[in-house]
Structure formats: structure tokens, C-alpha cells
Amino acid sequence: MHVVEVNDPRDDRLADYLRLRDVNLRKSLEAEHGLFMAEGEKVIRRALRAGFLPRSLLLTERRRNALADVVASGADDVAVYIVSEDVAKLLVGFDLHRGVLAAFHRAPLPAPEDVLDAARSVVVLEDIVDHTNVGAIFRSAAGLGIDSILLAPRCADPLYRRSIKVSMGAVFTQPYSRLDDWRCGLGLLRERGFTLLALTPDADAVPLDEALADGGPGRRVALLLGSEGDGLSTRWLGQADRGVRIAMAGRDVDSLNVTAASAIACYELARGTRG
Amino acid sequence: MHVVEVNDPRDDRLADYLRLRDVNLRKSLEAEHGLFMAEGEKVIRRALRAGFLPRSLLLTERRRNALADVVASGADDVAVYIVSEDVAKLLVGFDLHRGVLAAFHRAPLPAPEDVLDAARSVVVLEDIVDHTNVGAIFRSAAGLGIDSILLAPRCADPLYRRSIKVSMGAVFTQPYSRLDDWRCGLGLLRERGFTLLALTPDADAVPLDEALADGGPGRRVALLLGSEGDGLSTRWLGQADRGVRIAMAGRDVDSLNVTAASAIACYELARGTRG
Numbered sequence: 001m002h003v004v005e006v007n008d009p010r011d012d013r014l015a016d017y018l019r020l021r022d023v024n025l026r027k028s029l030e031a032e033h034g035l036f037m038a039e040g041e042k043v044i045r046r047a048l049r050a051g052f053l054p055r056s057l058l059l060t061e062r063r064r065n066a067l068a069d070v071v072a073s074g075a076d077d078v079a080v081y082i083v084s085e086d087v088a089k090l091l092v093g094f095d096l097h098r099g100v101l102a103a104f105h106r107a108p109l110p111a112p113e114d115v116l117d118a119a120r121s122v123v124v125l126e127d128i129v130d131h132t133n134v135g136a137i138f139r140s141a142a143g144l145g146i147d148s149i150l151l152a153p154r155c156a157d158p159l160y161r162r163s164i165k166v167s168m169g170a171v172f173t174q175p176y177s178r179l180d181d182w183r184c185g186l187g188l189l190r191e192r193g194f195t196l197l198a199l200t201p202d203a204d205a206v207p208l209d210e211a212l213a214d215g216g217p218g219r220r221v222a223l224l225l226g227s228e229g230d231g232l233s234t235r236w237l238g239q240a241d242r243g244v245r246i247a248m249a250g251r252d253v254d255s256l257n258v259t260a261a262s263a264i265a266c267y268e269l270a271r272g273t274r275g
Numbered sequence: 276m277h278v279v280e281v282n283d284p285r286d287d288r289l290a291d292y293l294r295l296r297d298v299n300l301r302k303s304l305e306a307e308h309g310l311f312m313a314e315g316e317k318v319i320r321r322a323l324r325a326g327f328l329p330r331s332l333l334l335t336e337r338r339r340n341a342l343a344d345v346v347a348s349g350a351d352d353v354a355v356y357i358v359s360e361d362v363a364k365l366l367v368g369f370d371l372h373r374g375v376l377a378a379f380h381r382a383p384l385p386a387p388e389d390v391l392d393a394a395r396s397v398v399v400l401e402d403i404v405d406h407t408n409v410g411a412i413f414r415s416a417a418g419l420g421i422d423s424i425l426l427a428p429r430c431a432d433p434l435y436r437r438s439i440k441v442s443m444g445a446v447f448t449q450p451y452s453r454l455d456d457w458r459c460g461l462g463l464l465r466e467r468g469f470t471l472l473a474l475t476p477d478a479d480a481v482p483l484d485e486a487l488a489d490g491g492p493g494r495r496v497a498l499l500l501g502s503e504g505d506g507l508s509t510r511w512l513g514q515a516d517r518g519v520r521i522a523m524a525g526r527d528v529d530s531l532n533v534t535a536a537s538a539i540a541c542y543e544l545a546r547g548t549r550g
Contacts, residue, residue, distance in 0.1 A: 252445075
């Protein structure tokens with residue numbers, strides 16, 4: 001890699017790093033240029049280990065020696081921009097305490113069929129629209145050993161900076177794909193023999209652990225998780241084989257938060273489809 | 276209750292509501308006056324249902340009719356302050372979108388002995404210092420049916436505004452107490468026949484579900500959870516009967532986030548000590 005000091009936050013070479021908290025700008029900029037942003041040394045190293053190619057790095061003066069090994073061994077045509085704390089703040093829009101950012105090239109997503117091939121446990125996210133929730137679900141799924149994640153068309157981007165950060169880089173290693181058809185997307189799973197379980201707060205649904213205990217070894221299970229606000233659509237609920245719930249105790253608490261519920265769901269699903 | 280319109284954010288009667296995001300100010304102010312703050316209609320109603328006594332309400336003009344039933348039926352000496360959006364912002368330090376706040380009297384916490392009496396499942400938080408994490412753990416524990424929570428002396432306050440909000444009010448109904456002695460606090464549990472399980476990322480520890488499957492029905496289990504950064508102290512780890520872990524799958528993800536791990540832990544503990 002080659003090191004370049006830049007003093008002007010409006011310098012075109014820094015365009016990848018512009019206004020990182022401006023969600024609308026970032027969504028269009030990252031889609032158009034096929035890039036994603038990683039923040040902090042640990043997460044950047046995970047992206048590199050997972051095989052993603054860097055477009056450039058941006059380090060503040062105070063952290064100019066961070067990632068020295070990466071800078072030394074990386075491809076010559078990749079720039080490492082060194083900027084002052086002030087330039088960094090004007091550029092990205094906040095104090096860059098960690099002082100280490102990288103822009104990466106996105107890789108083409110595999111087709112849904114490809115991530116289902118060898119999978120026994122699949123989590124399907126209908127419309128999780130919050131990047132924090134998507135990141136948290138990926139971290140739990142990867143940590144607990146869910147084989148694949150499928151995203152509905154309107155689900156938030158796992159490679160958005162906030163998702164990456166919350167996932168601690170799990171989005172780089174967790175196999176996933178995105179359905180391009182919401183209406184009929186679940187057909188793919190059914191054709192491959194997956195049992196479709198729909199997570200719901202409905203007190204009449206079967207407890208998750210009971211539903212997973214039914215059925216022989218080696219079967220394939222897809223667990224459908226709905227959006228933060230409204231849960232699963234009527235359409236997807238209707239297409240599922242059965243509704244499942246996490247047993248609740250009452251006590252004037254009627255639900256778990258998305259991170260908690262998805263962690264328990266992934267934990268049971270990984271256990272229920274193992275070996 | 277009686278309604279009072281106030282136009283000056285410096286009015287002494289509004290002192291309970293000052294600078295809600297100033298953590299240091301709030302900690303000393305709330306301790307000194309024995310109060311806590313609840314935000315939003317749903318959470319305020321949960322505090323009232325749980326039997327907490329309001330000191331006052333604060334409504335913005337736009338939301339002056341929120342909680343009308345509470346205002347009509349509440350004790351006469353409780354004030355309902357109506358303020359403009361601008362006064363609210365100057366007073367609390369941010370845009371009060373929900374427009375509904377309440378200050379409540381704290382009730383004395385029960386002694387640790389008292390919340391252990393009938394308990395079979397207990398979660399013990401060593402030094403969880405983040406209010407968001409404390410709130411999330413309370414929500415999971417209450418939702419999943421953990422009998423009691425014990426807090427170490429340095430654990431964050433469940434009745435801090437942020438904890439309450441993240442818990443969705445579960446802190447009002449979940450039985451809990453605080454140990455006043457960190458060194459010997461676990462002795463209380465041992466005297467009462469609790470098995471002490473320490474949650475750890477250590478790959479040599481026993482999987483949580485296996486540890487809970489050992490041992491007969493009706494036994495009492497306390498699960499120890501350590502701080503966000505460093506986990507459990509050596510002292511508490513040493514006092515536990517055994518270390519337990521949540522089975523991880525590898526994939527370059529070595530841990531779950533606190534909310535995810537504690538949700539799974541509460542889920543297994545509630546199931547493992549049930550009926």
C-alpha cells in the first residue's frame with residue numbers, strides 16, 4: 001500500500017469516507033460504488049481475513065502506525081490516507097476516536113440456492129430494518145453456528161457500517177444471501193425439504209424447543225423472524241409449517257427485545273439441527 | 276393530581292427533571308432525593324401498576340392530555356407540570372419527543388435474603404456497569420421467568436432512566452436486591468443450598484445445558500454473570516461450583532454480546548429449574 005497525507009476534507013480522494021452518519025447519503029454512495037466501510041482495527045482485520053479487498057485505508061495521525069503490517073504487505077495500488085483528527089472529523093462527521101477506517105470492495109452475494117445447498121439450519125429475516133438488529137442477529141447466528149441466513153428484499157444491509165460494528169465482523173464470515181422475491185421466496189426452502197417455523201409471540205404457538213424436538217435427525221429447518229414492529233407478515237405466517245414461540249413467564253413483560261429473542265432462537269435452532 | 280403550567284426551565288419545582296442526560300448529576304440527584312425517572316406513557320403506567328408512587332408528572336403542551344385517567348384519579352398533592360416543547364428541551368437537555376415524563380419515589384429494596392426465600396432460579400450480576408445492559412438483562416429475566424436477580428455492589432442501577440427504558444419497565448416487576456458485600460456475598464446463596472454456576476467463555480467449561488441437566492428436580496441454581504469487559508472476577512469464579520459456557524461454533528466469532536448471552540443464560544436457567 002502507499003501512504004498519502006491529505007489536509008483537505010474536501011479532497012476527492014477521500015470521497016468514500018464522507019459523512020458516515022448520513023444514512024441516506026451512505027446508502028446511495030455505497031450501493032453506487034459497491035463499497036462498504038469497516039471501523040476499528042479488529043473489524044478491519046476480520047474483513048481482510050475473510051478475503052475482502054480493501055479500496056483504501058484512512059488513519060488519523062495519532063493512529064498512523066496502526067495496521068503497519070497490513071500496510072506493508074498490502075497491494076501497492078491501495079492508498080493509506082493519513083489525516084489530522086480535525087480533517088477526519090470534518091470528513092466523516094464525528095470524532096473518530098478509534099482513528100482507523102477502511103473502505104472495502106463488496107463481493108457479489110451468492111445466490112440463495114448456493115447458501116442453502118449444504119445448510120441444515122437457516123434463519124430467514126423478513127423485514128428487520130434496523131442495522132443494529134441485523135448486526136446483532138448475525139453475531140449470534142455466526143457465534144452459535146447457524147448455517148445460513150436469508151434476507152427478505154427489504155431487510156437492512158448487513159454490510160452497512162453500523163451492522164458490521166454491532167456484529168463485530170460476523171457479517172464477513174456468516175454465509176448469507178438475499179431473496180429477490182418476497183412473495184414466493186419461501187418456495188425455495190420448501191423445495192429443498194426445509195421445515196418452516198415462524199417465530200411469533202402468539203401464546204397458542206408451540207414452544208420452540210418442542211417444535212425442534214419433533215422430527216428426525218438430519219432434517220432441515222428454517223426459522224422465520226419478522227420485523228421489529230409488526231412481526232412476520234400474514235403471508236409468511238401462512239406459508240410456515242407452524243408457529244413457534246419462546247415460552248414467556250408473564251410478570252407484565254410480554255416480549256423480549258430483538259437481540260434477546262433472536263439469540264435464543266439461533267441457540268435452539270443450532271442445537272436442534274446438530275449432528 | 277393538580278395541573279400547573281410552568282414557563283421557566285429554571286423553576287425550582289422542575290428540579291427533578293434537570294439535565295436527564297448528565298449521568299453524574301443524575302446519579303447524585305436521584306440518590307439524594309430517592310427518586311427515579313420514567314419516560315413514555317407505557318413505562319409510566321407499568322410503574323404505577325407495580326405500586327410505585329409518583330412525585331410528579333411532566334407533560335409537554337402537545338401531550339397534555341396523555342395519562343388523563345391517571346391525572347384524574349391520582350392523589351391531589353401530586354403535581355402535573357405542563358411545559359412548552361422549548362422549556363422541556365432546555366430543562367431535560369434534549370427534544371422530548373414522547374412528551375411524557377414522571378418522577379417516582381423509590382421504594383426500599385428488599386434484603387438479599389428476602390428475594391432468595393422462595394427462589395429457585397437466581398441471576399447474579401457481578402459488575403455490569405452499562406445501564407443498557409442492565410435493562411436488557413432485566414427484560415429477559417422477567418420475560419423468561421427468573422425468580423430473582425442479585426446485584427453486586429458496583430453493578431449499575433436498574434432504576435436509572437436508561438435501564439428502565441431498555442427493560443420496558445421490567446425492572447418494576449422483577450424481584451431483585453443488591454449485595455452490600457462483594458467478597459462474601461455469594462455465601463448467602465451457598466447457605467441456602469444454591470448451586471453456583473459461573474458463565475465464562477472458557478472453552479473447557481461445561482456447556483450450560485449439560486450443567487443444568489445434572490441434578491434433581493427442585494434444586495436451586497444461581498448463575499453468575501460478569502462485567503462486560505473482563506467477565507467474572509477470579510474471586511467469584513473460584514467460589515462457583517463450576518464454570519459453564521454457551522456452546523460456540525467458531526467461525527471467527529468468539530463471543531456473543533451481553534444481551535444475547537444473558538438471554539440464552541436466562542432461558543436455560545428458567546427451563547432447567549422449572550417444575
